[in-house]
Amino acid sequence: xxxxxxxxxxxxxxxxxxxxxxxxxxxxxxxxxxxxxxxxxxxxxxxxxxxxxxxxxxxxxxxxxxxxxxxxxxxxxxxxxxxxxxxxxxxxxxxxxxxxxxxxxxxxxxxxxxxxxxxxxxxxxxxxxxxxxxxxxxxxxxxxxxxxxxxxxxxxxxxxxxxxxxxxxxxxxxxxxxxxxxxxxxxxxxxxxxxxxxxxxxxxxxxxxxxxxxxxxxxxxxxxxxxxxxxxxxxxxxxxxxxxxxx
Numbered sequence: 001x002x003x004x005x006x007x008x009x010x011x012x013x014x015x016x017x018x019x020x021x022x023x024x025x026x027x028x029x030x031x032x033x034x035x036x037x038x039x040x041x042x043x044x045x046x047x048x049x050x051x052x053x054x055x056x057x058x059x060x061x062x063x064x065x066x067x068x069x070x071x072x073x074x075x076x077x078x079x080x081x082x083x084x085x086x087x088x089x090x091x092x093x094x095x096x097x098x099x100x101x102x103x104x105x106x107x108x109x110x111x112x113x114x115x116x117x118x119x120x121x122x123x124x125x126x127x128x129x130x131x132x133x134x135x136x137x138x139x140x141x142x143x144x145x146x147x148x149x150x151x152x153x154x155x156x157x158x159x160x161x162x163x164x165x166x167x168x169x170x171x172x173x174x175x176x177x178x179x180x181x182x183x184x185x186x187x188x189x190x191x192x193x194x195x196x197x198x199x200x201x202x203x204x205x206x207x208x209x210x211x212x213x214x215x216x217x218x219x220x221x222x223x224x225x226x227x228x229x230x231x232x233x234x235x236x237x238x239x240x241x242x243x244x245x246x247x
Contacts, residue, residue: 003015005059005085005089010069010078010082010085013060013061015057015086018049018050018056020054025054025120026093026095027056027057028058028091029059029098030100030110031060031061034064034156040234041124045058057091059082061083062074071163073167075167076102076131077175079102094117096120096121097120098121099122100126101125108126109177111184115184122188122240122244123190124191125196125199126190126207128178132173134169135172142154142164150165151165181210181211182210183212183213186214186215188214188215191224191228192221193224193225193228194220194221195223196224198226204220221233
């Protein structure tokens with residue numbers, strides 16, 4: 001059942017929560033840019049967590065899915081605040097963050113600000129600093145649109161073109177992680193496809209090099225694409241999660 005976290009100064013957030021055994025850490029799924037909580041990985045994880053009685057929560061960032069707000073008005077800082085509110089107000093005890101694509105970026109930011117709550121982190125094709133890739137690859141027409149209109153349309157293989165705003169690009173610069181050491185103290189597992197067209201597979205290695213104080217392990221999928229949603233991908237994801245949960 002979809003519930004809503006009501007907020008006075010920000011859009012209401014849609015979420016789905018399952019309450020399981022108190023002795024197991026809660027699993028929190030963070031989706032990607034322009035994605036929602038009804039995707040394959042988010043739904044699969046809920047089924048697996050329910051089967052073993054493990055608390056689980058998935059949600060939509062503001063402007064995404066069934067949450068309130070407009071996607072074009074958001075940015076990484078806003079969506080990190082959304083994730084923080086969900087963690088603080090809708091969960092209790094230790095939490096394992098599972099961040100897909102942009103959710104991997106937000107998971108790292110969240111783990112850094114809520115170190116006392118986050119017990120482990122799994123990145124699925126994690127894309128920290130992805131706005132710098134967009135900025136670097138813009139063509140002249142897109143740069144003109146961004147300057148004149150405040151946004152440009154970026155073609156997507158998944159659905160309608162992404163709307164990339166100046167706000168998103170500028171805010172991204174304030175949240176970059178890979179230019180400096182990332183100080184964290186928790187187990188981190190990175191799942192990365194070698195055939196990912198959206199996130200260069202060496203990003204996982206760069207993340208491992210930048211993260212200090214943590215046990216970081218990379219799991220490469222030789223035929224894996226950005227979605228990492230095949231049955232084998234999902235089995236690997238659940239196996240990694242169970243080990244981090246002490247199961």
